[in-house]
Amino acid sequence: MATNDPTRPVYVIGAGPGGLAVAAALRGRGVRAVVLEKADAVGDSWRHHYDRLRLHTTRRLSALPGLKMPRSFGRWVARADVVRYLEKYAQVHELEIVTGVEVSTVERADGDGWLLHATGGRRLTGRAVVVATGYNHTPYLPEWPGADSYTGTLLHAGQYRNPAPYAGKDVLVVGSGNTGAEIAVDLVDGGAGRVRLAVRTAPHILRRSTAGWPAQASGILVRRLPVPLVDRAAGAVARLSVPDLSDKGLPRPETGLYARVREGAIPVQDVGLIAAVQSGRVEPVAAVESFEGAKVVLADGSRISPEVVVAATGYRRALEGLVGELGVLDGRGRPTVHGGRTAPTAPGLYFTGFTNPISGMFRELAIDAEKIAKAVARS
Numbered sequence: 001m002a003t004n005d006p007t008r009p010v011y012v013i014g015a016g017p018g019g020l021a022v023a024a025a026l027r028g029r030g031v032r033a034v035v036l037e038k039a040d041a042v043g044d045s046w047r048h049h050y051d052r053l054r055l056h057t058t059r060r061l062s063a064l065p066g067l068k069m070p071r072s073f074g075r076w077v078a079r080a081d082v083v084r085y086l087e088k089y090a091q092v093h094e095l096e097i098v099t100g101v102e103v104s105t106v107e108r109a110d111g112d113g114w115l116l117h118a119t120g121g122r123r124l125t126g127r128a129v130v131v132a133t134g135y136n137h138t139p140y141l142p143e144w145p146g147a148d149s150y151t152g153t154l155l156h157a158g159q160y161r162n163p164a165p166y167a168g169k170d171v172l173v174v175g176s177g178n179t180g181a182e183i184a185v186d187l188v189d190g191g192a193g194r195v196r197l198a199v200r201t202a203p204h205i206l207r208r209s210t211a212g213w214p215a216q217a218s219g220i221l222v223r224r225l226p227v228p229l230v231d232r233a234a235g236a237v238a239r240l241s242v243p244d245l246s247d248k249g250l251p252r253p254e255t256g257l258y259a260r261v262r263e264g265a266i267p268v269q270d271v272g273l274i275a276a277v278q279s280g281r282v283e284p285v286a287a288v289e290s291f292e293g294a295k296v297v298l299a300d301g302s303r304i305s306p307e308v309v310v311a312a313t314g315y316r317r318a319l320e321g322l323v324g325e326l327g328v329l330d331g332r333g334r335p336t337v338h339g340g341r342t343a344p345t346a347p348g349l350y351f352t353g354f355t356n357p358i359s360g361m362f363r364e365l366a367i368d369a370e371k372i373a374k375a376v377a378r379s
């Protein structure tokens with residue numbers, strides 16, 4: 001059978017926004033796509049994020065191909081509405097989705113196409129495969145010395161839902177990305193007794209919008225400009241719009257905003273962190289080095305005794321098991337291609353959702369979906 005045998009479907013692994021968008025774009029071009037999802041419903045990542053979460057990209061710039069988000073969702077769409085949107089998206093596009101099926105490995109099929117090994121000993125052969133398993137499904141917890149000896153509660157941000165269980169408690173949030181920053185604010189708003197935020201590298205903080213102009217729109221405009229130019233402009237904007245919080249323990253970052261984005265660090269969109277740090281309700285402290293019983297040892301040598309530690313330390317792509325043998329990952333485990341391009345060693349194997357664009361991930365997923373569908377239809 002040839003790779004472009006139309007009786008074989010294209011398999012899309014993952015029913016998050018990335019996978020659903022690709023499946024819809026393929027269907028739009030008359031290509032049969034089957035989405036395989038390990039959870040029991042679409043949008044699993046968004047079902048499990050913390051309650052307070054809203055998209056920090058605008059409703060209009062976060063819609064996937066072929067379905068607008070309703071105006072009633074407001075400008076900054078709530079987590080539960082993102083889930084509703086993804087359910088509706090799958091329905092409207094009549095997507096073929098098989099839930100409860102986890103793909104463990106992808107390999108070249110004998111002759112042509114791709115062979116997927118999945119739950120229950122399934123062996124599925126597709127003319128092409130799209131990996132859309134997401135950036136954010138395997139929690140990453142650093143191997144802190146002594147973490148096992150910690151007598152308080154240690155949890156990953158992925159397990160955090162809302163502040164209710166932490167009312168009155170002394171909590172340390174580790175990591176000052178968007179998730180750590182927002183959970184710290186959620187905790188103070190929700191009545192935690194004390195909230196500290198452990199910061200290894202001071203983040204870039206942006207106002208989510210300024211005079212109605214969303215930060216994401218600036219990200220879209222500047223994304224093709226030279227990094228030093230964007231860094232200079234972003235530095236000037238930050239000095240005007242974000243107060244100097246150095247005396248509160250949160251200095252301005254030393255490296256430029258776009259240079260950091262290129263390394264994978266998206267700026268923090270302010271949803272209350274600036275005010276909370278200014279008023280002392282969130283106290284920045286040094287990075288976590290290790291644990292000693294009830295104590296947490298910080299990089300500046302100090303020891304503190306929070307009752308709860310929330311590790312907002314990110315996620316892994318965890319692609320090694322799935323496609324690690326195919327020569328398509330770089331030294332950091334990232335796919336070497338995305339969108340409509342495929343690696344020379346792996347024609348017909350596409351990736352979406354593993355970049356970290358300054359212009360917004362939903363928007364990038366939508367763009368990549370069309371590119372992948374076009375490339376598959378052409379092949």
Ligand SMILES: Cc1cc2nc3c(=O)[nH]c(=O)nc-3n(C[C@H](O)[C@H](O)[C@H](O)COP(=O)(O)OP(=O)(O)OC[C@H]3O[C@@H](n4cnc5c(N)ncnc54)[C@H](O)[C@@H]3O)c2cc1C
Binds near residue numbers: 038133354360
């Ligand atoms: C807290 C947070 C806030 C974010 N906010 C925004 C925002 O405001 N705007 C924006 O544009 N982006 C945002 N992002 C980034 C990004 O848009 C989302 O993470 C988005 O969900 C990524 O979509 P995805 O389809 O690539 O991955 P996911 O949504 O993670 O979907 C991947 C799916 O694949 C499934 N899966 C994984 N492995 C397998 C396997 N082996 N077999 C079968 N199924 C598998 C998972 O169960 C999951 O359902 C945010 C991310 C996080 C973590």
